[in-house]
Amino acid sequence: MTIRTTDTQSPDIPGAPDAAAGSQPALKVEGLWKIFGAKADKIIGSGDAELSRTDLQAKTGCVAAVKDISFEVQPGEVFVIMGLSGSGKSTLVRLLNRLIEPTDGSVVINGEEITSVSSGKLRDMRRRHMAMVFQHFGLLPHRKVIDNVAYGLEVRGESKAERRRRAQEMVDLVGLSGYENSFPDQLSGGMQQRVGLARALAVDPQVLFFDEPFSALDPLIRRDMQDEIVRLHHEVGKTMVFITHDLQEAIKLGDRILIMRDGEMVQCGTAAEIVAHPADDYVRDFVSEVPKGHVLTLRYVMQPVRPSDSLEGPAMDPDTVVWKAARAALASAHPVRVVENGELIGIVDDEAILRVVVAEEEPGTETGE
Amino acid sequence: MSTSTLERPAAGGGTHRDPELSGSPALATLRRHWRAASLLGVLVVWVVAWAIFKDQYTLVIGGSARTPVFDWLGDRSAWVEQAASNGSNPFINLAGAIADLVDSVFGWLQSLFTVAHFPRPLPQIGWLGTIAVAALVAYAAAGWRTLALVVPCFLAFGVLGYWNDAVDLLIVTFFAVVVSCLVGIAIGVLMAHSRRVSAFVTPILDVMQTMPPFVYLLPMSILFGIGPAAAVMMTLIYAAPPVIRITAHGIRSVSGPVIEATDSLGQTGLQRLWNVELPMAKRTIIAGINQTMMAALSMATIAAYIDSPGLGQPVLDGLKRGQLGTSFVAGIAIVIMAVMLDRSMTAAGFRAELAARAGERGGPFRRVGLAVATVGTLVALYLSHNYIWANEFPAQPDLGTPLRNAVDRFGEWLRTDLSHLTDGIQRGFTDYGLNPIQSLFADSPWFVTAAAILAIAAVVGGRRAAVATVLCLGMILGLGLWNHAMETLTACIVATVAVVVLAVVLGVLMGRSNRVDVGLRPILDMGQTLPPFVYLVPILILFGPNRFTAMLAGVVYAAPVAIKLVADGIRAVSPNTIEAAEMAGSSTWQMITKVQLPMARSSVLLATNQGLLYVLSMVVIGGMAGAGALGFDVVTGFRQSSAVGRGLAAGITIVLIGIMLDRITTYGAQRASATSPDSRA
Numbered sequence A: 001m002t003i004r005t006t007d008t009q010s011p012d013i014p015g016a017p018d019a020a021a022g023s024q025p026a027l028k029v030e031g032l033w034k035i036f037g038a039k040a041d042k043i044i045g046s047g048d049a050e051l052s053r054t055d056l057q058a059k060t061g062c063v064a065a066v067k068d069i070s071f072e073v074q075p076g077e078v079f080v081i082m083g084l085s086g087s088g089k090s091t092l093v094r095l096l097n098r099l100i101e102p103t104d105g106s107v108v109i110n111g112e113e114i115t116s117v118s119s120g121k122l123r124d125m126r127r128r129h130m131a132m133v134f135q136h137f138g139l140l141p142h143r144k145v146i147d148n149v150a151y152g153l154e155v156r157g158e159s160k161a162e163r164r165r166r167a168q169e170m171v172d173l174v175g176l177s178g179y180e181n182s183f184p185d186q187l188s189g190g191m192q193q194r195v196g197l198a199r200a201l202a203v204d205p206q207v208l209f210f211d212e213p214f215s216a217l218d219p220l221i222r223r224d225m226q227d228e229i230v231r232l233h234h235e236v237g238k239t240m241v242f243i244t245h246d247l248q249e250a251i252k253l254g255d256r257i258l259i260m261r262d263g264e265m266v267q268c269g270t271a272a273e274i275v276a277h278p279a280d281d282y283v284r285d286f287v288s289e290v291p292k293g294h295v296l297t298l299r300y301v302m303q304p305v306r307p308s309d310s311l312e313g314p315a316m317d318p319d320t321v322v323w324k325a326a327r328a329a330l331a332s333a334h335p336v337r338v339v340e341n342g343e344l345i346g347i348v349d350d351e352a353i354l355r356v357v358v359a360e361e362e363p364g365t366e367t368g369e
Numbered sequence B: 001m002s003t004s005t006l007e008r009p010a011a012g013g014g015t016h017r018d019p020e021l022s023g024s025p026a027l028a029t030l031r032r033h034w035r036a037a038s039l040l041g042v043l044v045v046w047v048v049a050w051a052i053f054k055d056q057y058t059l060v061i062g063g064s065a066r067t068p069v070f071d072w073l074g075d076r077s078a079w080v081e082q083a084a085s086n087g088s089n090p091f092i093n094l095a096g097a098i099a100d101l102v103d104s105v106f107g108w109l110q111s112l113f114t115v116a117h118f119p120r121p122l123p124q125i126g127w128l129g130t131i132a133v134a135a136l137v138a139y140a141a142a143g144w145r146t147l148a149l150v151v152p153c154f155l156a157f158g159v160l161g162y163w164n165d166a167v168d169l170l171i172v173t174f175f176a177v178v179v180s181c182l183v184g185i186a187i188g189v190l191m192a193h194s195r196r197v198s199a200f201v202t203p204i205l206d207v208m209q210t211m212p213p214f215v216y217l218l219p220m221s222i223l224f225g226i227g228p229a230a231a232v233m234m235t236l237i238y239a240a241p242p243v244i245r246i247t248a249h250g251i252r253s254v255s256g257p258v259i260e261a262t263d264s265l266g267q268t269g270l271q272r273l274w275n276v277e278l279p280m281a282k283r284t285i286i287a288g289i290n291q292t293m294m295a296a297l298s299m300a301t302i303a304a305y306i307d308s309p310g311l312g313q314p315v316l317d318g319l320k321r322g323q324l325g326t327s328f329v330a331g332i333a334i335v336i337m338a339v340m341l342d343r344s345m346t347a348a349g350f351r352a353e354l355a356a357r358a359g360e361r362g363g364p365f366r367r368v369g370l371a372v373a374t375v376g377t378l379v380a381l382y383l384s385h386n387y388i389w390a391n392e393f394p395a396q397p398d399l400g401t402p403l404r405n406a407v408d409r410f411g412e413w414l415r416t417d418l419s420h421l422t423d424g425i426q427r428g429f430t431d432y433g434l435n436p437i438q439s440l441f442a443d444s445p446w447f448v449t450a451a452a453i454l455a456i457a458a459v460v461g462g463r464r465a466a467v468a469t470v471l472c473l474g475m476i477l478g479l480g481l482w483n484h485a486m487e488t489l490t491a492c493i494v495a496t497v498a499v500v501v502l503a504v505v506l507g508v509l510m511g512r513s514n515r516v517d518v519g520l521r522p523i524l525d526m527g528q529t530l531p532p533f534v535y536l537v538p539i540l541i542l543f544g545p546n547r548f549t550a551m552l553a554g555v556v557y558a559a560p561v562a563i564k565l566v567a568d569g570i571r572a573v574s575p576n577t578i579e580a581a582e583m584a585g586s587s588t589w590q591m592i593t594k595v596q597l598p599m600a601r602s603s604v605l606l607a608t609n610q611g612l613l614y615v616l617s618m619v620v621i622g623g624m625a626g627a628g629a630l631g632f633d634v635v636t637g638f639r640q641s642s643a644v645g646r647g648l649a650a651g652i653t654i655v656l657i658g659i660m661l662d663r664i665t666t667y668g669a670q671r672a673s674a675t676s677p678d679s680r681a
């Protein structure tokens, strides 16, 4: 298995979302706030809103869990929100489907302003357009696997035959065939989360939310489940918003990553961008453990072409991950030419490659593919 | 006042050091035990005042005395009766309409099971059909083990000679439980979802649960008349609190993540209630229904006082006529019924879980079993409807008569040959234990007693307890039954002291030894399910009608719950603490007195609280078994129309005593746990 590399994806321009493409974003968040506590709505707009979380809590007793967050997610994108525990991730994702009422700001999914729709409309959106997978699964202990999976279809009034059929399809999709009639507590944690996943997929949502779905699982099972998400994303191509506190997981799954601290957004961009240009020490600390060769692409190590450079080396895409380019680059006596849309935009010599690959531990155990 | 002087180092070997204390050691000791010291001071002053002013201002009133308050209450009662007869008040009319409805449903149920259904000479369904239906229900709801329990129990009712009374009691109980649970579960659901409803209902439930069943009798009989309607209404009101509380608790504790996850799928509030909350709280709710059922059974037996049909009738008849054998045999039937209902409900709770597991309707074995049982029941119903032998419970075999005679002979023998022994115990206790204390309470001038009670309340429970005490004592005084109230209070307190001593001794034994726990717990569990009424009978047989009997019955009735509370408190002391204390070389005695009991202090106080309320309800039931005082006033209230006002005043006084004792001990327990070492860990 391999770490997910960005070269398998659509050629988006790193960093900024692909707003110019004309397609509507699947999810658009603007100026989103959540402050817990009495009279929380009075704080926004006042000077107190500028205070740090601890100062605000000391002064007013309110906790600013999410502070002024904005971002867009494109259809089919996997958007990861990352941060240490307590940084407001769970709150943020629950604001997106209004399991928690926002204090301020707007969330638009599918052209609908979630933050202001009526409760009936919101229910309808939850039944058809979005679904969520939870850290602690949240399965109904008194229902069999198949009935848990079918629950979303049941509440939206689908016929018994139809929901059976669809639920069975989902059970098969997540690899639980044969366990339809088990009860949740007869399954392992990983299998229970597969049920949670199937339940979310069953309603065929456009957007899927995940709140640290694998944090409660053992490391090996966690890796299986991550691969499962990658596979499902290829198969069903849903837009996903994925919460995690694990950078490896974020890099493996995310097209783009949003890093939070104390309710605020610290940085947002592709994994390569974040690793190449950490916004501050907090982020630098986070990414210091990451094997850079697996994340950085040639775009971030290339140098401008000088007239003296040999142009006989192999041509490569700028989104090729460094360690994948390494073998070919080192084998060739000439530097790699980085070519985008038929145009030469830079070159990468052996030394640039070695700086990235050798400067860190042997990635040996993670090779494969 | 500062509580810091009460703090102790978290029990770690029994050494007590108070580094902050300065001054002489005597002062230090006094400061540490200021509470005990002030209680002692109050007592000394009280006794001195008693010795000086004895028998003055005691507010004794004659047995048939009338006061403006009694008259006013009597007039209210007369007004209600009049309004009921001429239909002038919509509220009373509503009560009348409810009573009529309940009466007609009840009459219909009786014509099915126990009373001749005109023009038939017999009820529609006789004993065979009834047993078959009960067996079928038991099997379907709780499995074949329960069936094997229920059938012999029903047969026992018949063989003891109380078939009709037993079935009548079941009808009253079930009628009340069904209504109680329908309404109660709905209220519980509302409470779980709305903080406002919860804030409104909780204090009402608190008061209801401190009210002894006995005090419901008179107001209910005034409002609904005497008979089954009042009995059912009273039972269903009395029995509702447990199911309300437990349902609310069960629904509140449904796992948050599950609620959230299912909400995220777009369920409506009703879908959540039906698919998530109720199923997940089912086990808890069934436990609540069980408690409600046991409370209903208690109340339904006591309802015999207002002419409710059922097993309470023969118990009461026996008590009135001094035929204790009759009471005893009927009492046994009640015990059998209590055990049967409790066990069946518990089994049904387990089964509910299992049924959800085993899928739709269980295996083929069970389906065949149900089919056979249904056919059998239909056949039994047919036979029962059409043949006398299957309708009227056979007169033979008859266990009731020989048992009754044996008990009567035993009682006779006790009273003649052993009277010196039982009398000695009873007299000795009354003369040297009860009378002096009662004299202190009731023969001191009223203001002395009131001041003493107030001072004790303030020391034990703090300011809030003092306020509650002032209010309650003021109203008791105003109601005009001060002297009787003090007699009842004395009996209550003395019996509670006995309960607490018993609870601490047995509770410590149980808490420290698994073997004792395993041996005692089932007995206590059973003791807790029995209606208070049945405790009175055997003790009456032993000691005859007097105050001692009522108090002893109270002790026996209250002991199970108190013992269990203390035992659980002792068990809850952290093993780490015990280990540390053991390492420090504590002896067993030191371990109990310096570690386990202090750390279980709030459990002991809670046991005191529960003990008081249980004892109070028993002491007033003993009113007609020679305990006199307020219980007697209540009973006279519904025997003589001229005494209704006084009876009502006595009932309210009992409630006030209950509230007062409850507040003092509850606040006392709260303070104790706020200053106990384990709560600061």
Ligand SMILES: Nc1ncnc2c1ncn2[C@@H]1O[C@H](COP(=O)(O)OP(=O)(O)O)[C@@H](O)[C@H]1O
Residues within 6 Å of the ligand: A036, A037, A063, A064, A065, A083, A084, A085, A086, A087, A088, A089, A090, A091, A092
């Ligand atoms: N219901 C709530 N009431 C008050 N504070 C809350 C509530 N939920 C979360 N918080 C606070 O908001 C902050 C963010 O919490 P959360 O979103 O759970 O963080 P994360 O999921 O990143 O660990 C934390 O400081 C937490 O204490």
Ligand SMILES: [Mg+2]
Residues within 6 Å of the ligand: A089, A090, A091, A212
């Ligand atoms: Mg979280």
